[in-house]
Amino acid sequence: MEQVDKRRKALQEILLNKKREVVQQIENLMVAQEDTPSGILDTGDQSLKNHETDVDLTLLEMNNRLLKEIEDALIKLPENRYGICEECGAEISAGRLKAMPFAKYCVTCKERQELFEKIERTRTEA
Numbered sequence: 001m002e003q004v005d006k007r008r009k010a011l012q013e014i015l016l017n018k019k020r021e022v023v024q025q026i027e028n029l030m031v032a033q034e035d036t037p038s039g040i041l042d043t044g045d046q047s048l049k050n051h052e053t054d055v056d057l058t059l060l061e062m063n064n065r066l067l068k069e070i071e072d073a074l075i076k077l078p079e080n081r082y083g084i085c086e087e088c089g090a091e092i093s094a095g096r097l098k099a100m101p102f103a104k105y106c107v108t109c110k111e112r113q114e115l116f117e118k119i120e121r122t123r124t125e126a
């Protein structure tokens with residue numbers, strides 16, 4: 001039981017760190033958004049600015065979605081539904097989750113999947 005708690009704590013740490021990162025990024029984007037001066041630019045600059053704003057909004061949306069995923073994962077964590085391979089039900093290693101917090105499969109299943117995809121591709125190409 002202690003082993004489970006230890007793992008859960010490590011995973012929670014990963015998620016909370018990631019969350020802090022994302023929240024910080026969202027805040028930065030919001031500040032950049034507010035700092036954008038309007039009304040003092042000529043048409044050429046304005047269209048350029050609009051383009052930049054579009055990019056920022058996409059980034060903001062991406063980070064918002066990420067934040068939602070992290071919050072979902074934090075809810076799943078105490079119920080032991082986070083960090084479990086959807087294919088075989090094995091625990092996904094903490095190291096893998098650190099690199100990819102939303103990995104759905106363990107390394108073994110992922111590798112097998114990629115191998116199958118590769119075989120499938122070779123077959124359809126031939």
Ligand SMILES: [Zn+2]
Nearest residue numbers: 085088106109
């Ligand atoms: Zn698996």
